[in-house]
Amino acid sequence: xxxxxxxxxxxxxxxxxxxxxxxxxxxxxxxxxxxxxxxxxxxxxxxxxxxxxxxxxxxxxxxxxxxxxxxxxxxxxxxxxxxxxxxxxxxxxxxxxxxxxxxxxxxxxxxxx
Amino acid sequence: xxxxxxxxxxxxxxxxxxxxxxxxxxxxxxxxxxxxxxxxxxxxxxxxxxxxxxxxxxxxxxxxxxxxxxxxxxxxxxxxxxxxxxxxxxxxxxxxxxxxxxxxxxxxxxxxxxxxxxxxxxxxxxxxxxxxxxxxx
Numbered sequence: 001x002x003x004x005x006x007x008x009x010x011x012x013x014x015x016x017x018x019x020x021x022x023x024x025x026x027x028x029x030x031x032x033x034x035x036x037x038x039x040x041x042x043x044x045x046x047x048x049x050x051x052x053x054x055x056x057x058x059x060x061x062x063x064x065x066x067x068x069x070x071x072x073x074x075x076x077x078x079x080x081x082x083x084x085x086x087x088x089x090x091x092x093x094x095x096x097x098x099x100x101x102x103x104x105x106x107x108x109x110x111x112x113x
Numbered sequence: 114x115x116x117x118x119x120x121x122x123x124x125x126x127x128x129x130x131x132x133x134x135x136x137x138x139x140x141x142x143x144x145x146x147x148x149x150x151x152x153x154x155x156x157x158x159x160x161x162x163x164x165x166x167x168x169x170x171x172x173x174x175x176x177x178x179x180x181x182x183x184x185x186x187x188x189x190x191x192x193x194x195x196x197x198x199x200x201x202x203x204x205x206x207x208x209x210x211x212x213x214x215x216x217x218x219x220x221x222x223x224x225x226x227x228x229x230x231x232x233x234x235x236x237x238x239x240x241x242x243x244x245x246x247x248x249x250x
Contacts, residue, residue, distance in 0.1 A: 003146075004143050004146070007139070007142050007143045007146050008139035008140070008142065008143050009139065010142065011138050011139045011140075011141065011142020011143065012135040012136065012138045012139030012142070013135070013138075014138065014142075015134060015135070015137070015138020015139075015141075015142075015165055015166055016131060016134050016135045016138060019134045019138075019166060019170060020123065020131075022170070023122045023123060023126060024118050024119060024120060024122060024123065025116060025117070025118060025119075026116070026117045026118075026119050026122075027114060027116070027199075028174065028196050028199045028200045028203065029114075029199050029200070029202055029203040029206075029246065029250065030114075030116050030203060030246055031200060031203060032199065032200035032201060032202060032203020032204045032205075032206070032207065033203050033204065033206060033207035033210070033242045033243070033246060034207065035164075035166075035167055035170055035200065035201070035203065035204035035207060036164075036204045036205075036206075036207030036208045036210065036211045036242070037207065037211075037238070038161075038211055038214045038215075038234070038235060038238055039138065039165070040138070040141055040142050040145055040160070040161055040162075040163060040165055041161040041162070041211075041214065041215070041218070042231060042235070043142045044142060044145055044146065044149075044161055045218065045222075045227065045231060046227070046231070047146070048146075048149075049222070049227050052154075054222050054223040054227075055223060056154050057154075057218065057222050058218070058219050058220075058222050058223050059153075059154040059155055059158060060149060060154040060155075060157055060158030060161060061158060061161070061215050061216075061218035061219035061222065062155075062158065062215075062219045063154070063155050063156065063157070063158025063159045063161075064158045064159070064161040064162050064211075064214075064215035064218070064219070065212055065215045065216060065219065066159055066162075067158065067159040067160065067161055067162030067163065067215075068162040068208050068211040068212040068214075068215050069208075069212065070159070070162065071162045071163075071164055071204075071208040071211065072205055072208040072209065072212075074164055074167075075164070075167070075201050075202070075204040075205035075207075075208060076201075076202075076205045078167070078171070078198075078201045079198045079199070079201035079202040079204075079205060080198075081198075082171075082194050082195065082197050082198030082201060083194075083195055083198035083199070083202075084198075086190075086191050086194045086195070087194065088175070088194065089168075089171040089172045089174065089175035089193075089194060089197040090168055090171070090172045090175075092171070092197075093164075093167050093168035093171045093172070093197075093201070094168045097164065097168070100163070100164060104159040104162075105159070108155065108156065108159055112155060113155070
C-alpha cells in the first residue's frame, strides 16, 4: 500500500511539474512539447530500479519506445481532429486514447513480444 | 518564432485544475506499476509513454483560450480548439524526444548509474524536442 501511495505522490508531482512548465511557455506549439515529457517514466524508473533491478527497467524502457511511437500517432491524430475538424478538445483527446492503446499493443505484439 | 516565458499564465489556472492534473498523473503512475506487476515489464513499459494528462491539459487550453476571446467580445470556440490542436502538434514533436529518452534508458540503465542515465535521457528528450521544434517552425 505504501508503495502505491509513494508512486501516486511522485507520479502526480512530476506530471504536475512538467505541466506547469508547459503552462509557462509561449507559443502553444512549444508549450505542447511538455505534454510529452517523460514524467511517468522518471517516476517509475526511480521507484522500480531498487526493487526490481536494472534489467527489469531496461525491458520497460524497450517497451516505452513502442509507447512513444503510439503517443506520436495519438497526438498527431488529436491535433488533426482539433485543427481540421474543430472537434471539442475533450472528445478529440479522449477518443484518441483508443488509437494509442491499439498502436501501443499492436507494436508490442508485432515487434516486442 | 520566439519562445517567451509568461508567469502570469500560472495565475489563470485554478487550484482544482492543478489538482486534476496531479491526480491523473498519480493514478497513471500507479496503474503503470500495477500493469507491469500483473502482465510483466514488457506490457507495463508501454504505459510509461501513456498520454496521461493530455485530455485534461487540452481541455484546459480550450477553456482558457475561449474565455480570453470571449472577454475580447469574440466567439472563441473555433480558435480555442485550434489552440488545443497546435498544442497537440507540439506534443507530437515532443514524443520524438520521448522516444530518444526511452532508447537511452533501455541501452544504458544496465551499465551506468541510474541518476546519470536519467539526467542524460531527460536532457536528450529536451534537446531533441526543442531542436525538432525549431527546425519545424
